[in-house]
Amino acid sequence: MDADRGLVEAAAAGSRDAFDELVRRYQGPIVNLARALTAGSADAEDLAQEVFVRAWRSIAGFRGESTFRTWLHRVALNVIHSHRSRLGRFRRVFQASSDPEGNDASERAPDQSDLEEELVRRDAIDRALGTLPDDLRDAVTLRDIQGLDYREIAAALQVPIGTVESRIFRARQRLRPLLEPLRRR
Amino acid sequence: MGGDFGQPSSGQPRADSGSEETIMTCDDARRMIARRADESGGDDWSAALDAHVSGCADCRTALDEQREVVAVLRSRPVAPVSATFSQRLAGRLDDASGWFGIADWRIWTFRVAPIAAALALVALLTSSSARTQTSTTTQTTAPITIDEWARSGLDASNASSVLWQREATTESLLESMVTGRPSAGAESNRVR
Numbered sequence: 001m002d003a004d005r006g007l008v009e010a011a012a013a014g015s016r017d018a019f020d021e022l023v024r025r026y027q028g029p030i031v032n033l034a035r036a037l038t039a040g041s042a043d044a045e046d047l048a049q050e051v052f053v054r055a056w057r058s059i060a061g062f063r064g065e066s067t068f069r070t071w072l073h074r075v076a077l078n079v080i081h082s083h084r085s086r087l088g089r090f091r092r093v094f095q096a097s098s099d100p101e102g103n104d105a106s107e108r109a110p111d112q113s114d115l116e117e118e119l120v121r122r123d124a125i126d127r128a129l130g131t132l133p134d135d136l137r138d139a140v141t142l143r144d145i146q147g148l149d150y151r152e153i154a155a156a157l158q159v160p161i162g163t164v165e166s167r168i169f170r171a172r173q174r175l176r177p178l179l180e181p182l183r184r185r
Numbered sequence: 186m187g188g189d190f191g192q193p194s195s196g197q198p199r200a201d202s203g204s205e206e207t208i209m210t211c212d213d214a215r216r217m218i219a220r221r222a223d224e225s226g227g228d229d230w231s232a233a234l235d236a237h238v239s240g241c242a243d244c245r246t247a248l249d250e251q252r253e254v255v256a257v258l259r260s261r262p263v264a265p266v267s268a269t270f271s272q273r274l275a276g277r278l279d280d281a282s283g284w285f286g287i288a289d290w291r292i293w294t295f296r297v298a299p300i301a302a303a304l305a306l307v308a309l310l311t312s313s314s315a316r317t318q319t320s321t322t323t324q325t326t327a328p329i330t331i332d333e334w335a336r337s338g339l340d341a342s343n344a345s346s347v348l349w350q351r352e353a354t355t356e357s358l359l360e361s362m363v364t365g366r367p368s369a370g371a372e373s374n375r376v377r
Contacts, residue, residue, distance in 0.1 A: 016278065016282065019278070020275070020278075023271070023274060024271075027266050027270060027271070027274075028263065028266055031264055031266045031270070032263050032264045035264040036261070036264075040264075044264065045266070045267060045270055048270075049270070049273060049274050049277055052274055052277075052278070053274075053277050053278060053281050056278055056281055056282075057281055118262040119262070121260070121261065121262060122261050122262045122264065125257065125258065125261045126261075140258070143223060144223065144254075144255055144258035144259060145258060145261060149225060150220070150225060162216060165216035165217075165219045165220060166215075166216060166219075168219045168223075169215050169216065169218065169219040169251065172219070172222070172250070172251050172254040172255070173247075173250070173251075175254050175257075175258075176250050176253065176254050179253075179254060179257045179258075182257050182260075183253055183256070183257055
C-alpha cells in the first residue's frame with residue numbers, strides 16, 4: 001500500500017496543495033540523491049528542483065504501477081543522467097576535466113563548511129561513488145544511501161532483481177578500498 | 186573473490202549444506218551475500234547461505250567486506266536542503282502551472298485530451314443533428330424540375346446564363362467564367 005496514494009491522486013487531479021505536501025516529504029531524499037549521484041555537485045539542488053517540476057507536469061500520467069517514491073526516484077534518475085550526459089559532452093568538447101577519475105575539483109567550490117568532519121565524510125563518500133560506472137553507482141546509492149528495497153530498485157532501474165543484487169555486490173567490492181580510510185574513523 | 190556473477194568461482198570448495206539439501210555455488214552466494222550484508226535477506230535461502238559461507242573462506246571474507254562498506258555508506262550524513270529550496274521550487278511550480286506550463290505537451294496529453302475528446306464528440310453529434318434537419322427540410326420542399334433549374338440559369342445577372350445562349354462565342358463564354366459576370370456581347374445576344 002502506497003502511503004502517498006491519497007496525495008498523489010489529489011495532485012494528479014490538479015491539487016497544488018497535495019503536491020506541495022509530497023514535495024515536503026521527499027525534498028530531503030531527492031536532494032540527498034542528487035548530491036550522492038553528482039559527487040556533491042553544486043547543481044544538486046537545481047537538479048532536485050527539476051525533478052519536482054517534471055513530476056508535477058507528469059503526475060497526471062502516473063498510473064500507480066509502483067509506489068510514488070519509486071516513481072519519483074525513476075524521474076530523478078532520468079534528470080540526473082541527462083545532467084551527467086550534458087556535463088560529459090561539455091567536458092569532452094572543452095577538455096575541462098583535469099581528473100581522470102572525473103572528480104573535477106572545479107565542480108564544487110571550496111567551502112568553509114568543508115572543514116566540518118561531517119561534510120568531509122559525505123564529500124569523501126560522494127567522490128568514491130563518483131568513481132563507479134553509472135549502473136553500479138545508481139544501484140548501490142538507491143540501496144545504501146536512499147534505503148530503497150531491492151524490488152523498488154529493480155522497478156526504478158527497470159532491471160530484474162538479480163541484476164540489482166549483482167550490481168550492488170560489485171559496487172561495494174569496488175568501493176571498499178576507497179572507503180577504507182573512512183572505516184577507521 | 187573479485188569476479189562478476191556468472192564467472193567461475195575462485196576455486197574454493199563449493200559448499201553444500203547437506204547430502205540432499207540445495208547446493209549453493211559461490212555465484213549464487215554472492216547475490217545473497219549482498220542482501221545478507223544489508224540485512225534484507227529472506228528466510229528461504231538463509232540456511233543454505235549460512236552453510237555455504239561456513240565452508241567457503243572467500244565468501245566469508247566477501248560478506249565481511251560487504252558489511253564494512255554498507256556500514257560506511259549508511260554513515261554518510263544526509264545532505265541538508267537549503268532554506269530557500271521550497272520557495273524557489275514553489276516559483277518554478279507556479280510557472281509550470283501557468284500559461285507556460287499549459288504549453289507543455291504533456292499537460293495537453295494528460296489533462297486536456299479528455300476535454301478535447303468530449304468537445305470533438307459534441308461537435309460531431311451537433312453536425313450529425315444539423316445534417317438530419319437539413320435532410321428533413323429538403324424533403325418537405327417541393328422538388329425543383331429540370332425546366333425550372335434551366336430557367337434559373339437564364340437570369341442575366343448570373344454568369345452561368347451564358348451557357349444557355351446559343352449565340353455565345355467562345356470568347357464571351359471565357360470572359361464570363363473569368364469575371365463571374367455575363368459579358369457584354371453575350372448579354373446582347375441573350376435568349377429571351
